[in-house]
Amino acid sequence: xxxxxxxxxxxxxxxxxxxxxxxxxxxxxxxxxxxxxxxxxxxxxxxxxxxxxxxxxxxxxxxxxxxxxxxxxxxxxxxxxxxxxxxxxxxxxxxxxxxxxxxxxxxxxxxxxxxxxxxxxxxxxxxxxxxxxxxxxxxxxxxxxxxxxxxxx
Amino acid sequence: xxxxxxxxxxxxxxxxxxxxxxxxxxxxxxxxxxxxxxxxxxxxxxxxxxxxxxxxxxxxxxxxxxxxxxxxxxxxxxxxxxxxxxxxxxxxxxxxxxxxxxxxxxxxxxxxxxxxxxxxxxxxxxxxxxxxxxxxxxxxxxxxxxxxxxxxxxxxxxxxxxxxxxxxxxxxxxxxxxxxxxxxxxxxxxxxxxxxxxxxxxxxxxxxxxxxxxxxxxxxxxxxxxxxxxxxxxxxxxxxxxxxxxxxxxxxxxxxxxxxxxxxxxxxxxxxxxxxxxxxxxxxxxxxxxxxxxxxxxxxxxxxxxxxxxxxxxxxxxxxxxxxxxxx
Amino acid sequence: xxxxxxxxxxxxxxxxxxxxxxxxxxxxxxxxxxxxxxxxxxxxxxxxxxxxxxxxxxxxxxxxxxxxxxxxxxxxxxxxxxxxxxxxxxxxxxxxxxxxxxxxxxxxxxxxxxxxxxxxxxxxxxxxxxxxxxxxxxxxxxxxxxxxxxxxxxxxxxxxxxxxxxxxxxxxxxxxxxxxxxxxxxxxxxxxxxxxxxxxxxxxxxxxxxxxxxxxxxxxxxxxxxxxxxxxxxxxxxxxxxxxxxxxxxxxxxxxxxxxxxxxxxxxxxxxxxxxxxxxxxxxxxxxxxxxxxxxxxxxxxxxxxxxxxxxxxxxxxxxxxxxxxxxxxxxxxxxxxxxxxxxxxxxxxxxxxxxxxxxxxxxxxxxxxxxxxxxxxxxxxxxxxxxxxxxxxxxxxxxxxxxxxxxxxxxxxxxxxxxxxxxxxxxxxxxxxxxxxxxxxxxxxxxxxxxxxxxxxxxxxxxxxxxxxxxxxxxxxxxxxxxxxxxxxxxxxxxxxx
Numbered sequence: 001x002x003x004x005x006x007x008x009x010x011x012x013x014x015x016x017x018x019x020x021x022x023x024x025x026x027x028x029x030x031x032x033x034x035x036x037x038x039x040x041x042x043x044x045x046x047x048x049x050x051x052x053x054x055x056x057x058x059x060x061x062x063x064x065x066x067x068x069x070x071x072x073x074x075x076x077x078x079x080x081x082x083x084x085x086x087x088x089x090x091x092x093x094x095x096x097x098x099x100x101x102x103x104x105x106x107x108x109x110x111x112x113x114x115x116x117x118x119x120x121x122x123x124x125x126x127x128x129x130x131x132x133x134x135x136x137x138x139x140x141x142x143x144x145x146x147x148x149x150x151x152x153x
Numbered sequence: 154x155x156x157x158x159x160x161x162x163x164x165x166x167x168x169x170x171x172x173x174x175x176x177x178x179x180x181x182x183x184x185x186x187x188x189x190x191x192x193x194x195x196x197x198x199x200x201x202x203x204x205x206x207x208x209x210x211x212x213x214x215x216x217x218x219x220x221x222x223x224x225x226x227x228x229x230x231x232x233x234x235x236x237x238x239x240x241x242x243x244x245x246x247x248x249x250x251x252x253x254x255x256x257x258x259x260x261x262x263x264x265x266x267x268x269x270x271x272x273x274x275x276x277x278x279x280x281x282x283x284x285x286x287x288x289x290x291x292x293x294x295x296x297x298x299x300x301x302x303x304x305x306x307x308x309x310x311x312x313x314x315x316x317x318x319x320x321x322x323x324x325x326x327x328x329x330x331x332x333x334x335x336x337x338x339x340x341x342x343x344x345x346x347x348x349x350x351x352x353x354x355x356x357x358x359x360x361x362x363x364x365x366x367x368x369x370x371x372x373x374x375x376x377x378x379x380x381x382x383x384x385x386x387x388x389x390x391x392x393x394x395x396x397x398x399x400x401x402x403x404x405x406x407x408x409x410x411x412x413x414x415x416x417x418x419x420x421x422x423x424x425x426x427x428x429x430x431x432x433x434x435x436x437x438x439x440x441x442x443x444x445x446x447x448x449x450x451x452x453x454x455x456x457x458x459x460x461x462x463x464x465x466x467x468x469x470x471x472x473x474x475x476x477x478x479x480x481x
Numbered sequence: 482x483x484x485x486x487x488x489x490x491x492x493x494x495x496x497x498x499x500x501x502x503x504x505x506x507x508x509x510x511x512x513x514x515x516x517x518x519x520x521x522x523x524x525x526x527x528x529x530x531x532x533x534x535x536x537x538x539x540x541x542x543x544x545x546x547x548x549x550x551x552x553x554x555x556x557x558x559x560x561x562x563x564x565x566x567x568x569x570x571x572x573x574x575x576x577x578x579x580x581x582x583x584x585x586x587x588x589x590x591x592x593x594x595x596x597x598x599x600x601x602x603x604x605x606x607x608x609x610x611x612x613x614x615x616x617x618x619x620x621x622x623x624x625x626x627x628x629x630x631x632x633x634x635x636x637x638x639x640x641x642x643x644x645x646x647x648x649x650x651x652x653x654x655x656x657x658x659x660x661x662x663x664x665x666x667x668x669x670x671x672x673x674x675x676x677x678x679x680x681x682x683x684x685x686x687x688x689x690x691x692x693x694x695x696x697x698x699x700x701x702x703x704x705x706x707x708x709x710x711x712x713x714x715x716x717x718x719x720x721x722x723x724x725x726x727x728x729x730x731x732x733x734x735x736x737x738x739x740x741x742x743x744x745x746x747x748x749x750x751x752x753x754x755x756x757x758x759x760x761x762x763x764x765x766x767x768x769x770x771x772x773x774x775x776x777x778x779x780x781x782x783x784x785x786x787x788x789x790x791x792x793x794x795x796x797x798x799x800x801x802x803x804x805x806x807x808x809x810x811x812x813x814x815x816x817x818x819x820x821x822x823x824x825x826x827x828x829x830x831x832x833x834x835x836x837x838x839x840x841x842x843x844x845x846x847x848x849x850x851x852x853x854x855x856x857x858x859x860x861x862x863x864x865x866x867x868x869x870x871x872x873x874x875x876x877x878x879x880x881x882x883x884x885x886x887x888x889x890x891x892x893x894x895x896x897x898x899x900x901x902x903x904x905x906x907x908x909x910x911x912x913x914x915x916x917x918x919x920x921x922x923x924x925x926x927x928x929x930x931x932x933x934x935x936x937x938x939x940x941x942x943x944x945x946x947x948x949x950x951x952x953x954x955x956x957x958x959x960x961x962x963x964x965x966x967x968x969x970x971x972x973x974x975x976x977x978x979x980x
Binding site: 017038041051075110119 | 514524528646649651655666668673674704705707708709871874877878882885891892893894895901911924932936
């Protein structure tokens with residue numbers, strides 16, 4: 001048992017479960033619980049939330065009293081760029097079409113690793129090849145209903 | 154939406170020209186000059202989807218422009234309707250409209266992002282079919298009257314099933330239960346196939362099923378069709394009595410489908426769409442494919458569609474309000 | 482023998498050049514879309530429907546069925562190579578398939594999956610031809626209470642998928658259950674946890690959750706490992722399994738096939754359960770359960786066989802009763818109707834050439850699939866040699882396109898990004914995601930059947946114990962929970978005493 005509280009794996013996970021349970025329980029109060037024989041829509045959310053609260057508290061307690069692994073260092077660079085690439089794909093595709101979206105997203109994705117995007121020829125090739133794959137494999141061959149070009153109307 | 158860049162430029166020039174002329178005459182004359190899309194409010198496989206693909210097949214052949222079918226399931230069809238309402242009012246985005254979107258949802262859902270009467274206009278009806286009341290073979294009654302008598306002798310013991318609150322089978326079935334004064338439990342299932350499964354096992358007695366699922370089971374002797382929810386017998390299956398014959402003329406619910414577009418679409422385009430789609434629906438091939446789903450073609454003009462839908466709204470409104478069904 | 486006459490009739494139909502060609506096209510397309518993450522058979526079959534308007538009905542149905550079981554074959558590929566499960570049944574393949582790939586054994590995992598699938602596919606088809614009535618009897622004994630008990634057993638067994646802390650795994654199950662509740666409640670039409678977003682009214686898409694938690698978080702983690710120059714993927718070893726690997730894989734495949742054939746017949750949730758039940762079973766019967774999750778070949782062989790056997794027997798409810806057990810088969814039923822063939826009880830007697838022709842084509846299709854897939858394994862494994870800087874944007878791209886086309890919705894793509902971050906966080910916290918994902922799939926079915934059972938029994942909870950099948954499943958659930966909890970308690974006490 002150590003004196004100072006470190007954000008160990010178990011402590012953070014336990015707190016996460018605990019807070020999620022409390023949040024879900026508060027929302028669950030908007031749904032009718034029903035009776036023991038005729039469950040309403042609120043019964044299952046309440047039961048699951050309580051389980052999370054109790055379990056989360058147990059994990060927090062175990063983390064404070066016992067030992068738990070430290071959290072590995074987080075690297076924000078890949079999280080940021082990979083997530084951004086997906087979000088941009090979702091938002092840019094409907095108005096601008098698959099081709100432009102693919103070109104933008106390929107560049108964003110390659111930002112995730114240092115020095116990668118600066119290999120500009122490789123980046124350009126990756127982007128163009130993926131865009132061509134999109135045109136020919138997905139839209140021409142599989143006939144998926146994806147817009148290819150911006151909607152100018 | 155497949156387009157070459159040349160088409161793009163052409164479309165762009167057209168739009169600019171149309172805006173400059175402050176009119177839509179140019180756009181109308183060569184409608185359609187690019188791909189259309191047909192939004193289906195349900196996942197692939199059901200009658201909505203099949204109708205959309207029939208329409209798509211016909212339009213792309215006649216007009217030489219692809220008509221891409223896009224499935225946007227969710228929220229009782231409201232997601233798809235909202236998508237079409239937010240698309241430009243140019244007649245390029247078509248919606249497969251049905252009982253929910255066009256008539257019932259406005260009374261069932263509390264907060265709809267669109268109003269079907271204000272924001273959508275039907276170009277043509279497509280097809281319709283009544284629902285069928287089927288009982289499982291564990292039920293001995295062979296007529297609706299027998300069955301009603303059986304339930305009245307066993308109050309509170311029998312069950313009926315529906316595929317979700319606010320769907321037309323549920324509303325039609327609830328109307329029948331109310332009119333017949335039955336004391337039964339209603340059991341919700343996820344989708345019609347789950348209901349049929351439960352019916353074969355005797356878990357529930359009856360349901361209001363759609364034609365294409367009920368008829369093969371009826372013919373194969375796995376369920377018994379007791380009535381079609383209509384005033385008359387259905388021409389495709391004249392052996393099944395109508396609800397009116399059984400004494401419940403109020404239970405008159407049909408599954409019907411139309412093609413709807415944004416209400417702001419220029420009238421000539423709506424009429425062109427309606428006329429061409431109706432022509433496709435009336436072909437022998439389409440009729441045969443419809444018949445395999447138990448449906449009959451009712452395509453026609455936009456005005457006929459308006460009258461059909463208005464009559465449906467007038468029919469459903471008091472029913473939904475009477476049953477006090479709302480969804481947040 | 483009438484059966485052999487029927488099969489002979491079937492093969493005479495399936496072996497015409499035209500039908501062989503359509504079968505070939507079907508399984509080829511199936512393999513392709515199975516390999517592309519996220520692009521499922523539902524979208525593909527829907528797109529191909531109008532094309533089949535112009536083909537003869539039998540050829541069209543043979544082709545569409547080929548796409549369905551072909552996709553089951555291809556589905557394992559992305560799970561093993563890049564940790565991307567495209568559907569629920571592929572989740573468990575990730576658990577040991579991907580570690581095998583990291584150890585340089587991707588070829589062995591893919592080979593075992595393909596050969597096991599052939600075996601399972603053939604056995605499943607035989608079951609479809611010979612044992613329809615006993616299998617239907619199993620399905621018929623499953624009412625709402627039995628489904629409820631089966632889901633309870635499944636939820637309890639989800640803990641078995643975990644390797645680390647049981648308590649954390651249990652909590653992940655509850656997180657998954659809450660996620661599964663998002664959307665419209667079937668009974669009351671109440672919207673739960675939708676936060677006013679209409680896109681959530683039918684729940685969170687499975688592919689978004691699975692791709693995000695497993696695939697996207699893996700990409701982020703891989704990039705991070707590369708930043709710190711650690712955990713390089715081992716050199717690719719032999720494409721073929723060693724004798725020792727075969728020895729472990731063969732009995733696992735056989736058990737998986739049996740389990741899959743049985744569970745595949747249950748409409749609604751049966752097929753999902755099969756691969757996952759097989760994994761749990763393998764881990765239980767293994768003498769070295771600690772190898773599971775670190776590249777145990779049984780953990781690939783069993784579930785892969787189970788989902789392919791299940792894919793074949795899931796045709797039974799459709800062809801015999803007209804009940805499609807999942808979205809793909811519902812689509813297939815629609816396709817049959819377009820061709821004027823109503824799937825239902827009378828189909829075997831009124832259209833024997835179609836019924837037996839399709840069954841016979843499945844034998845041919847399964848053989849073709851192995852012939853197509855075995856040489857491809859070398860190619861797939863070579864894909865892993867592509868520099869990661871090129872490979873990962875491509876994986877991202879395929880996933881994004883796949884997720885988008887499911888509902889043509891940008892919302893699903895954003896949800897994938899969200900679950901990617903969540904998955905990364907869970908990994909850093911030592912929380913395992915397979916139990917979450919299973920619970921997310923099973924919880925809505927569990928709740929629905931529980932509430933329905935109570936409605937049907939007029940509030941009498943004894944219904945779960947009075948019915949023998951349900952009682953057996955409940956007993957198995959309790960035993961399983963005890964097996965998991967008791968040693969854990971002892972361990973905790975030992976730890977407590979030491980301190």
